[in-house]
Each structure stands twice: as C-alpha cells, then as structure tokens.
Amino acid sequence: MIALEFSNVGVNYGPVQALEQASFRLEAGVLCGLIGVNGSGKSTLFKAAMGVEPLSCGSITVLGQSPERARQSGLVSYMPQSERVDWTFPVSVREVVAMGRYRGLGITRRLRAQDRAEVDVALERVGLAQLGKRQIGELSGGQKKRVFMARALAQKAQLFLLDEPFAGVDTASEALLIEVLKELRDDGATVLLATHGVEGLGAYADRAILLKNRVLLHDSPQLVLRPENLALAFGMDSAVHERGERS
C-alpha cells in the first residue's frame, strides 16, 4: 500500500516557489528521512500533506485519500517544529496527549475510560508517566517532543509527519524517539521526518528524500547520504565536511 504520494506538486507563496514539481511515493511501513537546508520546502511539504496548504499544481494522496480527509479521520499526525509552538499556552502534559483522543469524542470532549487508558499507555511509552500534571511550558526541549510523540501515539495515526523532531533534544530523548518510531514502522505505520542533521540517519531510516524545493533524490539513506549527493542540496562545503568526517 502507498502511504503518501506527491505527483508534480507545486506550492507558491506569492512569488516564492516553495515546492516545484515535487514527486515521490512512500510505501506503508517505511521510515523515511526528509533532508534539506532551511527554506528547501520541508515544512511546506508537510503542510501540503496535511491538506492545510493549497497547491498551485499537482496532487497528493494520503493513505488512499485526499490529504483533508486523511487528516480529518485522524490517520495523519503532525509534529511541528518547536519554535512554531506557543509553549506559554496553559495546558498540562496530560491534556496535550488527550488531544490525540478528541476526534472520537463529542463536543463535551469528555474522555472515556478507554481514552484515559490510551493516554496512560502513550505517556508511559515516552517515559513521562510521572509528569502528566506538569505545564507543558515547564518541560525541557526533549520532553516537549516526547509529549507530541505521546499525543501522536494516543491518536493511533498511520502516517507520522515530524518536522525536525531532534532539534534541541537531549540524546536520551532522541534515542527514545527513534526507538518509538522504529516500533511504529515495524507495526506498519509510515514515518516521514525532516532533518538537516544527517548524522545517524543511515542507522534508523529505510529511505531518504533529498529536497531542494524539488525532490532531487529518493533512495536508500546510504546512497542519498553520499557526499556528492548531499552536495546537491547543501553545497560543496558539506560534501567536503562529510568526507572529512568519514575518513
């Protein structure tokens, strides 16, 4: 089954062409890295996949449906970049994770026993069972990402879109997030995660997409991470840097 397909997708912000003829296809049960410099269109690609950014051309299919329908049915979960979240919003860790269950509830949003159990399981899985009552703004960078991960787990999504999940995150949180993502993948879910840190990607990702407003490459991480290929997206400096690091 195809989890996510972009066909010749274009997205413009006025004169800026954020995505141009972007095409790729992700099989279900794959963990894929989305690599590109700032401004290469990674966040735009996620927003388009969520059906919240109009396309100037092309089409997108998410789990066999339109992006809007897939989002509304809760099949897709999105973890935004930390700096795009208002952390002063007065809400507890548990309340954020419970948002993953709202879709199945009526307008009262009263959690059923089953919903509370799913929230408990998700908090436990990311190691935050003891911090449920904390205000979200009090947490460290890594803990905040864990909360978003728990919300996605509680939602029971099938496609996980993560924008820079490891930015500003301690190594223990990063290792835990990778472990959870691998388990989700092994259970048949699909993960697309944007990163400009490419170190380590080869160890956990099955695929990698190199983005520079267009899809330059979509292949195994080993091939995409070759210095001559990274140079296409990052410039020659990074190729030299990578080569230096590896030798």
Ligand SMILES: Nc1ncnc2c1ncn2[C@@H]1O[C@H](COP(=O)(O)OP(=O)(O)OP(=O)(O)O)[C@@H](O)[C@H]1O
């Ligand atoms: N709302 C907007 N209005 C105008 N231009 C935008 C808007 N959002 C993004 N852009 C521009 O579109 C291009 C792609 O941006 P996008 O945020 O998708 O890239 P990115 O790879 O996610 O970068 P970053 O990691 O910095 O978020 C950039 O040139 C950016 O300046």
